[in-house]
Amino acid sequence: MIKVQPMDENTCTEISREDSSYVQVERNKALKLFLNESVPKWKRVKLNDFKVPSYSRYEYPYFKIGAETEFCLEEISIALNDNSRVKEVVNINKSFGVGKKFTSMVEAFYNAGIMLHVPKNTQVSNVIKIDYRLDRDNPLLLDYNIILAEQSSKVTIVIDYNSENGVDSLFHNGITKIIAKADSEVNIVKLQRMQDTSYHFDSNIAIVEGDARVNWYTIEMGSFLSATDFSTYLDERGSEGTLKSLFLGDGERKLDMSYQMTHLGANSNSDIQSHGALKDKAYSIFRGNLDLKKGAKKSVGAESQTVLLLDKEVRCDALPVLLCEEDDVKANHAASAGQLEKSKLYYLMSRGLSMLEAKKLIIEGSFRPIIDQIPMVDIREIVEEEVTRRIIHG
Numbered sequence: 001m002i003k004v005q006p007m008d009e010n011t012c013t014e015i016s017r018e019d020s021s022y023v024q025v026e027r028n029k030a031l032k033l034f035l036n037e038s039v040p041k042w043k044r045v046k047l048n049d050f051k052v053p054s055y056s057r058y059e060y061p062y063f064k065i066g067a068e069t070e071f072c073l074e075e076i077s078i079a080l081n082d083n084s085r086v087k088e089v090v091n092i093n094k095s096f097g098v099g100k101k102f103t104s105m106v107e108a109f110y111n112a113g114i115m116l117h118v119p120k121n122t123q124v125s126n127v128i129k130i131d132y133r134l135d136r137d138n139p140l141l142l143d144y145n146i147i148l149a150e151q152s153s154k155v156t157i158v159i160d161y162n163s164e165n166g167v168d169s170l171f172h173n174g175i176t177k178i179i180a181k182a183d184s185e186v187n188i189v190k191l192q193r194m195q196d197t198s199y200h201f202d203s204n205i206a207i208v209e210g211d212a213r214v215n216w217y218t219i220e221m222g223s224f225l226s227a228t229d230f231s232t233y234l235d236e237r238g239s240e241g242t243l244k245s246l247f248l249g250d251g252e253r254k255l256d257m258s259y260q261m262t263h264l265g266a267n268s269n270s271d272i273q274s275h276g277a278l279k280d281k282a283y284s285i286f287r288g289n290l291d292l293k294k295g296a297k298k299s300v301g302a303e304s305q306t307v308l309l310l311d312k313e314v315r316c317d318a319l320p321v322l323l324c325e326e327d328d329v330k331a332n333h334a335a336s337a338g339q340l341e342k343s344k345l346y347y348l349m350s351r352g353l354s355m356l357e358a359k360k361l362i363i364e365g366s367f368r369p370i371i372d373q374i375p376m377v378d379i380r381e382i383v384e385e386e387v388t389r390r391i392i393h394g
Helices: 009-015 021-036 076-081 100-109 342-350 355-371 377-392
Strands: 072-075 114-118 128-134 140-149 154-163 171-180 185-193 199-208 213-220 225-234 240-249 254-263 269-278 283-292 300-309 315-324 330-339
Touching: 009 021, 009 100, 021 076, 021 100, 072 076, 076 114, 076 140, 100 140, 100 171, 100 199, 114 154, 128 140, 128 171, 140 154, 140 185, 171 185, 171 213, 185 199, 185 377, 199 213, 199 240, 213 225, 213 254, 225 240, 225 269, 240 254, 240 283, 240 355, 240 377, 254 269, 254 300, 269 283, 269 315, 269 355, 283 300, 283 330, 300 315, 300 355, 315 330, 342 355, 355 377
Parallel strands: 114 140, 128 154, 140 171, 154 185, 171 199, 185 213, 199 225, 213 240, 225 254, 240 269, 254 283, 269 300, 283 315, 300 330
Antiparallel strands: 072 114
């Protein structure tokens, strides 16, 4: 029997009973913010009837500790209680996230998460995989993830949010914080394929130092409502941030995507590319913000979104924004949405493909520029299988 408790002061005190005084203080600070914040309404995706879930422990084995000695990977609860390595990342004081109600919920009640520390001059050869699975015994996931890549290091990590079929009331809310030190590279893939009645909230932030790179890949294929935020701060000269996004909405799925690149260092570069497809009565909103601050001379930023509309009742909104305080920069944005070209469908069907097979082939073609850049073959295959399942089999 799963023990469920309200997300209140008593529960927060109980789950932090064995924590260090530092962790207890941090949890209590977040708890006050969580209790004082109201649940937002979000008029576009209509969060009006949303209720905060009850707390329960998360006990699925989401990562394995191997024999690797080139980096440190441990549970967040252990890392936070030995705060000497993670304090810098925990205390990032910049705006990010899908809303204070949700980020403070994670910081007060997190029940899973990892700390990954890659030492200076270390190139991690293997992809690190985190498997966050929600099921009957683990219906609530509040994950708090911290990644610290030291100078001249490199690492690739995959975080897979998936679920057991046929289980209702699954809820995920998470935070991922990254600091990429000078000349380092962090590649992070986030794959979300939870079942169709679940809720998915995900807040992400990266601080990028001189000549370092953070490359985000976000793939949204599941959940009834998915709200994600990726905020990247290019703090120093030569820093780079890229975000490649794929999404597929079907049924009455709602997707709220917010991507931000803030240029603070000179000669910094950013690129946001989002490709998606909507069918049935799905809805998506894209918010892409390029913010070039004073001092970001000779920086270059770009953002674009392309959406295929497969049915008459789908809806999508795109809100690309350019903000600029510096005159010696380049930035551009583009957004497009359109239906499948009948001539392409006719051509493919004249070659023996069914209507659904032809649609699937066109969608895969529109996703291909992003799929081909995902650095793991098995993730590319999962995306292709999910597109097939949702387009061909419904």
